[in-house]
Amino acid sequence: MIVLWWPATAGLTGADLVKARLDALKIGLSIGVGSGGVVALYLAWRRQHSTEADLDNRERALAHQQDVAAATQAHQERVADDARADAVERRITELYTKAVEQLGSDKAPVRLGGLYALERLAQGNETQRQTIVNVFCAYLRMPYDLPDEQDHEEGASAEQFEIYRARAQEREVRLTAQRLLSEHLKPNRGPVYWGDLDLDLTGAQLINFNFNDVRMRTGNFYEATFAGDTWFERTTFSDYVVFSSSTFAGYARFGKAAFIGDAIFLGATFTDDTAFHQATFASEAWFEHVTFLDDAWFGDVTFTGEARFGSARFTGEAWFIGATFAGEALFDEATRGGDSRPFHPSSVSSNSTDSGQPG
Known part of the structure; x- marks a missing residue:
């Protein structure tokens, strides 16, 4: 204001001096007020900027806290899921171990309980089904002798009767294992079907084996003995199946079976009617x-x-009426009848069969 005062009033006197000084005062006051407004605006801007920066910092801090909380919660959920999974695995292991121990019991009812426990475990845990099928097959592969009826006849010794009783009870256990396998390998059973699984029954002693309508992936019956009659009607083998060196003591039925992969019967023996x-x-x-x-x-x-x-x-008789050979048919050194006559399907007379199907 002083800077404006003196230059503006220099050389003036009287009324002009008073007027000039009033004008200078007004201008100075206006400049002062304007400068104060600028300062006030600047200070307000600074306060606003500081407030916004503080809010931004608070928002970032809150977002960071939320991220940390979400990460902590996700970690806790993963830990909880892992704990639950571990608990389930431990429970499965415990049930499996106990059931397998039951199969090793010397008491037939306990062994039966082990089979049913494994069945329940497989039904409720899809990932365990192949393992439990392997256990069933391993049980059936264990050595076993069928009961001798002479040990049950009048005059048999107490020791013979005890042997007969033990073998008869074990026969029931094995029949149960076979039935459970069959029931859970049938696609028409809906949720009871366990899927396309592999069976290894190498060298097994199988009794009245009924696998009608079953579907399996691979089947290994190498050197298996089929005591009694055997049924594989309408069975599907979705991969290879091996019956090499197996023995079928009763009649064997494979009607309408589907062999998708190789079917290997090398050296097998069929003692009764085979269809x-x-x-x-x-x-x-x-x-x-x-x-x-x-x-x-x-x-x-x-x-x-x-x-x-x-x-x-x-x-015996061999019926190939209506058979279709899309590939090569090799019957080198095949024989028919007791006189070992050379055999080929084309050599079978049409009057030896009516339908080409068993009666």
Whole structure:
């Protein structure tokens, strides 16, 4: 204001001096007020900027706290999930171990309880099904002798009767294991079906084995003994199956069975009527060195791949009426009848069969 005062009033006197000084005072006051407004605006801006920065810092701090809380919660949930999974795994392991221990009991009812415990475990835990099927198969692979009826007849000793009783009880356990496998390998059973699984029954002693309508992935029945009659009707083998060197003591039925992979019967022995009528072999069928001690039906069978019957022996009648050989049919050194006559499907007379199917 002083800067404006003196230059503006220099050389003036009287009324002009008073007027000039009043004008200078007004201008100075206006400049002062304006400067104060600028300062006030600046200070207000600073306060606003500081407030906004503080809010921004608070928001970032809150967001960080929320991120930390979310990460902590996610970690806690993962820990809880892992703990639950570990608890489930421990429970499964405990149930599995106890059931397997029951299978090792010397008491048949306890062994039966072990089978049913494993069945329940497999039904409720899909990832355990192949393992439990493996246990069933391993049990059936263990050595076993069928009960001898002479040990149960009048005059048998107490020791013989005890042997008969133990073997008869074990037979019931084995029949149960077979039935449980069959029930859970049938696609038409809906939620009870356990899926396309592998079976290894190498060398097993199987009794009145009924696997009708079953579906399995691979099946290994190498050197298995089928005591009594055997049924594989309408069974699907979605991969290879091996019956090499197996023995079928009763009649065997494979009607309408579907062999998707290779079907290997090398050296198998069929002691009674055998029927493969309307079965389909989508890959190779190996019947080399197979012995059919009674009648064999292959009527309306479809062989898509090679059909190998080299050195096969047909002791009874052999029906191939209506059979289709899309691939090569090999019957080198195959024989029929007791006189070992050379055999080939084309050599079977039409009057030896009516339908190519078992009666």
